[in-house]
Amino acid sequence: MASNDENLQNLERALIETYRARPDLPVERARLTQDVMRDIRQTTCESGWWSPSIALDQFVWRTATIAASVVLVVTVFTVAVIRTTAGESAVSLAEEFESTPLLGE
Amino acid sequence: MMSGVSVMTAPLGLAGFYLPMTDEAFTGLKSEPGDGDLLERIRRGEIDRFADLISRYHSHVIRIVGRRVPADRAEEIAHDVFVRAYFGLAQFSGSTSFDHWLAGIAVRTCYDFWRGRSREEVPVSALTHEHHQWIEQMLAAQSADQFYNQVRTREAVEVLDWALAQLSPENRAVLTLVHLDGLSVREAAQLLGWSVINVKVRAHRARQALRKILINRH
Numbered sequence: 001m002a003s004n005d006e007n008l009q010n011l012e013r014a015l016i017e018t019y020r021a022r023p024d025l026p027v028e029r030a031r032l033t034q035d036v037m038r039d040i041r042q043t044t045c046e047s048g049w050w051s052p053s054i055a056l057d058q059f060v061w062r063t064a065t066i067a068a069s070v071v072l073v074v075t076v077f078t079v080a081v082i083r084t085t086a087g088e089s090a091v092s093l094a095e096e097f098e099s100t101p102l103l104g105e
Numbered sequence: 106m107m108s109g110v111s112v113m114t115a116p117l118g119l120a121g122f123y124l125p126m127t128d129e130a131f132t133g134l135k136s137e138p139g140d141g142d143l144l145e146r147i148r149r150g151e152i153d154r155f156a157d158l159i160s161r162y163h164s165h166v167i168r169i170v171g172r173r174v175p176a177d178r179a180e181e182i183a184h185d186v187f188v189r190a191y192f193g194l195a196q197f198s199g200s201t202s203f204d205h206w207l208a209g210i211a212v213r214t215c216y217d218f219w220r221g222r223s224r225e226e227v228p229v230s231a232l233t234h235e236h237h238q239w240i241e242q243m244l245a246a247q248s249a250d251q252f253y254n255q256v257r258t259r260e261a262v263e264v265l266d267w268a269l270a271q272l273s274p275e276n277r278a279v280l281t282l283v284h285l286d287g288l289s290v291r292e293a294a295q296l297l298g299w300s301v302i303n304v305k306v307r308a309h310r311a312r313q314a315l316r317k318i319l320i321n322r323h
Contacts, residue, residue, distance in 0.1 A: 007244040007245070008244070008316055008319065008320070010243055010244060010245075010252075011240060011243045011244050011319055012284075012315070012316075012319075013252075014243040014252065014255065014256050014261065015261075015264070015265045015268065015285075016284065016285055016287075017252075017253070017256040018256045018257075018261040018262055018264075018265045019172065019265055019281075019285040020285070021256055021257050022171070022172055022262070024164070024167060024168055024171055025167055025171040025176055025179050025180075027163070027167050027171075027179065027180050027183060029159075029160060029163045029164075032159065032163060032180060032183060032184060032187075033156050033159045033160060033163070035184055036155075036156075036159055036184055036187040036188055036191075037152075037153070037155065037156050037159075039184070039188055040152060040155065040188060040191050040192075041152065043188075043192075044152065056195070057195040057196070
């Protein structure tokens with residue numbers, strides 16, 4: 001069993017070495033650059049997409065965060081108010097029942 | 106001669122192997138604009154400056170992609186990596202180096218490639234007699250010389266591709282990063298954008314799956 005495991009480790013090691021011994025692929029830098037830039041320009045023109053801006057990204061995220069916080073606060077507040085109101089009405093209803101004489105006593 | 110050159114590599118270092126986080130040929134000469142300068146100019150609308158970044162990191166991306174996807178698709182995937190990088194520049198905060206960020210995009214693009222491929226259900230070709238013979242040779246104890254001669258054969262590459270093709274895209278991505286590239290679980294998690302626990306569990310399962318494939322290869 002130990003021997004089998006050792007053999008399997010040999011095979012794994014061989015596959016790892018094979019992977020690492022792979023030569024780099026020859027890809028023409030100029031052509032790749034040209035193709036990528038052409039696609040970028042095309043997409044930018046077609047969609048009216050403008051160059052990326054961290055400021056815009058931050059603005060969007062900050063606005064979304066503030067909006068989410070406001071919604072959360074309003075929700076919590078609303079739930080608290082509803083609970084309080086419901087509690088009060090239950091208490092006042094109970095008091096009313098207690099103060100009302102049963103069967104006209 | 107070399108005093109004016111600062112090597113800007115940020116390898117994910119490991120004993121014996123590392124996934125290069127930048128092109129070794131690239132050395133940031135002080136006269137050339139740095140990544141930060143180029144990115145700033147691109148953000149200001151100088152789209153053409155992105156071509157400089159492609160030239161700078163071309164080999165870096167090809168090296169990552171070339172080991173993960175079939176050779177005939179490597180250029181196309183490398184193209185996608187750069188296009189994704191350009192349109193994702195707004196997400197680059199600068200907390201990591203640009204080459205590391207680009208490596209993450211490259212790894213995830215390759216992962217997406219295999220996900221798409223698994224949906225297409227491309228059949229995996231069977232092993233030939235030569236492949237089985239190679240596996241048997243590797244299973245048997247050998248001298249170091251024989252071992253290193255055998256790993257550079259065509260059969261070796263084909264067996265590796267065959268074994269990886271049987272794994273799920275997730276297992277393949279993790280196994281490649283952790284076991285083949287030799288990255289730590291944390292480094293692999295950073296590149297894939299997954300949790301460390303997820304990668305840890307998957308790395309173990311992927312290795313078990315690979316072993317099972319190699320044992321039950323007939």
